[in-house]
Amino acid sequence: MAPLRLSVAIGDYDRNRPLIDGRIRIDGVDPVVMTLEPEEIFFRAFRHAEFDVCEMSLSSFTVKTSRGDCPYVGVPAFVSRAFRHTSIVVRTDRGIQGPADLKGKRIGLPEYQLTACVWARMILEEHGVKASDVTWVRGGIETPGRPEKIPLQLPPDIRVEVAPETQSLNALLAAGEIDGFLGPRTPSCFDQGHPQLRWLFEDPTAAAEDWFRRTRIFPIMHVIGVRRTIVEANPWLPAALLKAFEQSKAAALVRLSDTSATKVTLPFIEEQLAAARRLMGQDYWSYGVPANRHTLEAFLDAHHRQGLSARRVAVDELFPASTLEATVV
Numbered sequence: 119m120a121p122l123r124l125s126v127a128i129g130d131y132d133r134n135r136p137l138i139d140g141r142i143r144i145d146g147v148d149p150v151v152m153t154l155e156p157e158e159i160f161f162r163a164f165r166h167a168e169f170d171v172c173e174m175s176l177s178s179f180t181v182k183t184s185r186g187d188c189p190y191v192g193v194p195a196f197v198s199r200a201f202r203h204t205s206i207v208v209r210t211d212r213g214i215q216g217p218a219d220l221k222g223k224r225i226g227l228p229e230y231q232l233t234a235c236v237w238a239r240m241i242l243e244e245h246g247v248k249a250s251d252v253t254w255v256r257g258g259i260e261t262p263g264r265p266e267k268i269p270l271q272l273p274p275d276i277r278v279e280v281a282p283e284t285q286s287l288n289a290l291l292a293a294g295e296i297d298g299f300l301g302p303r304t305p306s307c308f309d310q311g312h313p314q315l316r317w318l319f320e321d322p323t324a325a326a327e328d329w330f331r332r333t334r335i336f337p338i339m340h341v342i343g344v345r346r347t348i349v350e351a352n353p354w355l356p357a358a359l360l361k362a363f364e365q366s367k368a369a370a371l372v373r374l375s376d377t378s379a380t381k382v383t384l385p386f387i388e389e390q391l392a393a394a395r396r397l398m399g400q401d402y403w404s405y406g407v408p409a410n411r412h413t414l415e416a417f418l419d420a421h422h423r424q425g426l427s428a429r430r431v432a433v434d435e436l437f438p439a440s441t442l443e444a445t446v447v
Contacts, residue, residue: 257281
């Protein structure tokens with residue numbers, strides 16, 4: 119039988135590179151690999167289902183799954199994860215001293231449904247700030263006019279305004295027309311050192327480490343999706359993909375651990391790797407459902423509370439049974 123010729127759209131990360139360059143093969147698949155930015159992959163996948171296999175926003179995937187109209191089946195290879203205490207930027211001239219002061223404020227975000235925004239709002243919930251306590255202003259971070267990639271039906275107590283057609287969130291934040299920003303990338307005015315902007319959490323790394331110690335959650339951002347019609351014809355494919363992504367990540371970690379010639383353009387890599395393992399364990403970037411069920415349950419709870427999923431989706435709805443257990447030799 120000839121291998122399946124499949125388009126594969128993923129980010130150019132160290133954990134994906136052994137798959138991208140062909141060192142790791144997907145059993146039974148002849149891939150056409152495209153390395154694209156997440157925003158482009160997600161827009162093309164959820165608007166037009168262009169790819170056979172692709173990286174997916176966990177939140178958008180959950181929205182579509184809750185409605186029963188998702189064109190993709192999930193694979194629990196969590197190729198993007200990040201703590202989101204660095205995702206919240208505020209003006210220093212609005213009396214915002216801590217999270218509770220965001221109540222009643224106008225906060226910009228690129229899309230209400232973004233996974234990073236779900237996790238950041240979950241952090242705010244711990245401080246008594248519900249999604250309904252804030253007015254959210256949606257728009258492009260640097261370019262005006264960004265839409266939600268999936269139309270949403272939010273509860274009436276969730277207030278989302280659309281930013282002016284001619285203004286980006288970066289421009290609104292710099293001019294003081296919004297009180298803060300929440301999203302996966304910081305606006306350029308913050309990166310350039312605008313004097314009236316700061317992170318909401320004074321030391322985001324310390325706040326994230328404390329959060330992990332208390333919750334044991336390392337937030338999942340992206341999963342892998344495979345076109346549902348292809349899985350129906352080839353039920354072996356999700357497990358083959360999970361195996362390949364696991365092998366690719368393992369190969370990347372071997373290279374990262376080889377400090378004879380550092381593979382990352384950053385000093386103190388071995389110290390940072392050791393610190394991550396002391397805090398989070400040896401398999402700190404785990405794939406698969408068993409090691410991540412707690413994190414997925416927390417996300418799905420928050421997703422539903424924030425009005426994004428009309429019903430509370432179950433973890434096992436996201437992934438086929440063949441990926442819920444690992445092969446043991």
